[in-house]
Amino acid sequence: MLEEVGTTEQGDLVINVGPQHPATHGVLHLVITLNGETIKKVEPHLGYIHRSIEKMCESLTYRQFIYVTSRMDYLSSHINNHGCALMVEQGMQIEVPSRAQYIRVIMDELTRLASHQLWWGAMAMDIGAFTPFFLSFREREMINEIMEETCGARLTMNYMVPGGVMFDIHPDFCKKVKEFNQHFKVKIDEYDELLTGNIIFQNRMKNVGTLSKEDAISYGCSGPTARASGVSCDIRKIFPYDVYNKVEFKEILATEGDSLARYKVRLDEMRESMRIIDQLIDNIPEGEYQAKTKAVLKLPKGEFYSRVETARGDFGVYVVSEGATTPYRIKFRSPGFSNLSVLDHIARGQKLGDLVAMMGTLDLVIPDIDR
Amino acid sequence: MTREELQARLPELLNSIAFAEGGQWLNADVAAADWKALALNLKNSPDLAFDYLFCETCVDWKTHLTMVYHLESTIHRHQLVIKIKLDRTNPEVETVADIWRTAEFHEREIFELFGVIFLHHPDLRKLILPDDWEGFPLRKDYDDPVNMIKL
């Protein structure tokens, strides 16, 4: 399996990229068939971080399995936890107090900002520009500090519970978030000035990896990958949960479908996230931060599905319950799994150097794909 | 279309379709032999236009396996859940990878974790597990004394 390199009968070269590779953002093994420098076929080999989470969750209770999902797509850990908590609340008909709803949405949008910041820095580093990596991590550290004061951790914050949030927010939370927003509004224009208008960057991203709208729907893409091809699929707009129906924000769509469009969609999403936080941060209502629930949760017999919009796309939690304290079967519909399947389709005919730009703009997190 | 309209429209495509009560979305039970024709109709009929397969999975009830497909239409915004009952000793069903391209990867994963054979799949082999893995890990009777440490 690792020994597949060689030459095919037509004289094409078969090479391995990964699993240990700086540009694959995790352990992704691609077997690429090349004719000169033109790609003829890309075959992803997955499973190098398959931690059998679905089997493990069949022996964890409904309060315990939420935090394993933090480790799946670790860059949007709050949003994953939110999806699981929503599923349990839907099954047990728990009413979440509105203070908790506001806090959850603010945490979600901060996580989305942090994820897009890291995406921006890492993608630019792959293409060859090293400076954006340090700039974006500097801003990301500000969000990490805010999270650490309230939730206690920087990356895998186990903060959401079925019924609300685990602790109340720190007294300095609102002040720090407002300071961060003001600081970042200036910085994101600097990011644009640094990278977006750069002629080398534009040449590497324009018309590279074009994905049409029908293909995006057929391959099951979601999130910014699909929105850059014109598919309107933002779960926050279509099936709003918590207080997303009370805030005003645009769904960013583009029509070209190439890598530059995916890049611009994510940058504009960062601006929209800041707008959402601005609308909510001053209006957090007083009240309970967690609904009173039983200590041991048992979902009634049946099936439940909840969907949330992570930084990568449409994350779904599907639970089949037999009335016990542990789920009978859990399936996590991860956005990266479908986004990766489109890589072979858009990479054919492009050059090998463009593959890195395409993988960067698809924004893959491999533990999310392998589960 | 609302749930009642879908419930009235779908038997026109397939007579033997059965509906289950309750649930978040409309649940329909289909036999394995009728699935491919129904899937083509679901995608191509303009008033249904189910073009987005957002989740495909399998559940192991100890006497049989059930395939579950979650479909959505991006144009009309209605959802449908299709369930197909499969025999445990010889689970076979037609592939839908030529209709919804996302099913290629999903079906490969279900093949290696549950053992369901998808007929006419373009490339059915293991995706996530190592190539020499034996057994179907997500089945309820899977036992692995070497790797699995029970709590």
Add this chain to the structure above:
Amino acid sequence: MDVNQKPPTPFPGEVIQTPGGGILVSKMDQVINWARSNSLWPLVFGTSCCAIEMMSTASAKYDWSRFGFEVARATPRQADVIIIAGTIVNKMAPVLKRLYDQMAEPKYVIAMGACATSGGPFFYNTYSVVKGADHIIPVDVYIAGCPPRPEALIHAMISLQEKIKSGMTREQIKMQKPENSF
């Protein structure tokens, strides 16, 4: 580690003052160990969430190049230390062994995080996780945490530097009594 001790990396040896300057007398072993420990180049190897904390340690706020880990090489032929950041699963284990074999001596291993130490949160009821990276390759320093903070990773790197400077083998360290045993 004693927090009151002198800051690390003074050049090892003794200076004998003579008129016209000084003569530095040292042992060759100590000088080589000093040089090795102050320029360990890590291998870019991150499988899951701990890799993000490793990237944070590499960036400007918790800079690891202050300690000599400046250049993170992608190829194992040019790397000195491999920081296993993330879970190792059955399919990845031969890859890890191959990377370790390709590194040139002297090479060191840091197991970062709960998953690389012992399987972590994925210990029970999983069929595909290797319960600890030391089933595959010998580990020098273990770090606890899920994920460990960047400061914890830097503490582990400094401990590794101390270990290299002391020049002892693994068995000699085990025989030693710990100074602050609790």
